[in-house]
Amino acid sequence: MKREFYKDLENKYKEVSLLYEIMGILHWDRSTVMPESSVVGRTDQLTNLYVLSHKMLKDKKIYNCIKQSEKIKKLNIWEKKNLKLIKKEFIINNSLDKKLLEKISLATSKCEMQWRISKENNDFKSIIPYLEEVIKLRKIEAKIKSKVLKCSLYDALLNDHEDGLSSKKIDKIFDQLILFLPKFLEEVLDFQKKNKKIIPIKDKIEIQKQEKLGRLLMQKIGFDFSYGRLDVSMHPFCGGAYKDSRITTRYNEKNFIESLMGVLHETGHALYNLGLPEKWKYQPVGDALGTVVHESQSLFMEMQICRSFEFLKFASPFMRKVFNKKGKQWEANNLYNIYTLVKPSFIRVDADEVTYPLHVIIRYKIEKDLIEGNIKVKEIPNVWNMYMNDFLNIKPKNNKEGCLQDIHWFDGTFGYFPTYTLGAIYASQLFSKIKKELPNLNIQIANGKFNHLINWLRSNVHSKGSLSNSEDLVKKVTGEELNIEYFKKHLINRYLN
Incomplete structure (x- = not known):
């Protein structure tokens, strides 16, 4: 019976993972073939998917699956590591507020599109307010994560890319x-x-x-x-x-x-x-x-x-x-x-x-x-x-x-x-x-x-x-x-x- 909880956990994470993949394709499209004037719609799409994935990872059913899966003694080494990684992502995700994630997604999308213009025009001054907003929000996010990970603000952001890096x-x-x-x-x-x-x-x-x-x-x-x-x-x-x-x-x-x-x-x-x-x-x-x-x-x-x-x-x-x-x-x-x-x-x-x-x-x-x-x-x-x-x-x-x-x-x-x-x-x-x-x-x-x-x-x-x-x-x-x-x-x- 307990084994079913782990399989259910894998299935639930798969749904989140597929959203990540959709976002990846949309990001690629934005950088390659998306019409220049379509940026507002794309920002809304990516923000919505970002928030949706966050919501799915906060599901109490995932928490229950994690707790029940931890009681299973016969997980193989791949399953044990998978459980550990999902649990970490769940804990960090639950520490973050939906509104903060919406703000970050919107701010980074606007900043990236402005960067394309600012770079082309060699105009750093025009990007300053956009980048300031991004850094302000990412520092708020880093502060929350740093308490969970018990590390500095910068190290919390390093861990977005490499587990345990300091x-x-x-x-x-x-x-x-x-x-x-x-x-x-x-x-x-x-x-x-x-x-x-x-x-x-x-x-x-x-x-x-x-x-x-x-x-x-x-x-x-x-x-x-x-x-x-x-x-x-x-x-x-x-x-x-x-x-x-x-x-x-x-x-x-x-x-x-x-x-x-x-x-x-x-x-x-x-x-x-x-x-x-x-x-x-x-x-x-x-x-x-x-x-x-x-x-x-x-x-x-x-x-x-x-x-x-x-x-x-x-x-x-x-x-x-x-x-x-x-x-x-x-x-x-x-x-x-x-x-x-x-x-x-x-x-x-x-x-x-x-x-x-x-x-x-x-x-x-x-x-x-x-x-x-x-x-x-x-x-x-x-x-x-x-x-x-x-x-x-x-x-x-x-x-x-x-x-x-x-x-x-x-x-x-x-x-x-x-x-x-x-x-x-x-x-x-x-x-x-x-x-x-x-x-x-x-x-x-x-x-x-x-x-x-x-x-x-x-x-x-x-x-x-x-x-x-x-x-x-x-x-x-x-x-x-x-x-x-x-x-x-x-x-x-x-x-x-």
Whole structure:
């Protein structure tokens, strides 16, 4: 009899999960093909669904199912973890007020749409009142969650993205990077001057051809277009629903280099989503394991695999064929030199592997201070420029290439940025392990054979869902706790060799 309570709990959560998926598709639509003047209706739709999911999770029947399920002794490890995750979501959800959630949904939707206008017009002043309202409401939400989770305001928002992550853990890692990266950056720049010869690619590449190449390489790696799409948006992302992976990117005719890597980065996300455990679909234990592991999968694909010499050796003939180009600039050696060129720049998504963590650390410091009340919204541009000068020795000419470039804060997302760099560290450690278990991996990549690689990721990462936390996962897979030395070693081998 008690077993039925657990099954009833799964069924009730499935109804909520399906609402989340509907919201995901509506968000994707808003960013890609929604008519510009339809934003009011879309805001109402998303707000209503957001509040409805909140209401469904507050149902007393769910509470009763949780309490009865906790008495069942014969739950397997997946069911036990699923019960634990649903209970946590139930407790946090019950601490939040419906009206607050409505306000947050409306404020973030309005702010995001205004950001698109403000960014286009390079007008930070116009976004200030919108962002102030978002931060005010998210701080109220964070205060409520922090009491439940027994943590700081910022840590409460970190836990939206990664269970158990804290600013204390992040600071420990980021402090090591701050000690390592600036000096290492100088060494790399000096090494490049002496050793790296690049033939610039100045050709304009039609967007249609860039898309064709992106789709081709996605398929070669293992993406199945019968389960997904590739579209255009202002800010690249991967969303969608069960067996429906929606990738977006942006193209630049003058710089196909970064456009392609954007596509391959999001493909890493998509492959993770499509590889989650089928048996546990629509349940929290079957979801992706937080954003740190999610970012590890995208950065694993982009940085470890697709920027490697072996991958570019495989991909260069396709580039020449699709783009109808000839010459030494299109050969693997030159492409590798281009893709591993290190140069401090303003745009995070286009940043090289060495400077990227510094972009993340800047955003982490600013958003943490915003939530903790140490700086005001109007101060963001000056603080941003100060950090850019301190860490990268450059200063943005305008806010469009500075603090207006990312969508995150303007759609209400705080606590996500640090997971990018944590993901890169995880990716390095995972790749080190894979190379030991697949000793011919480099040869396989050079020959366009990715099935063993993808199968390894499916078996060791994707199929595990949220059965454990990210720290336990990396320890189980690699045999040791997260170790930043793997990331340092990877950078040294690639950029000083």
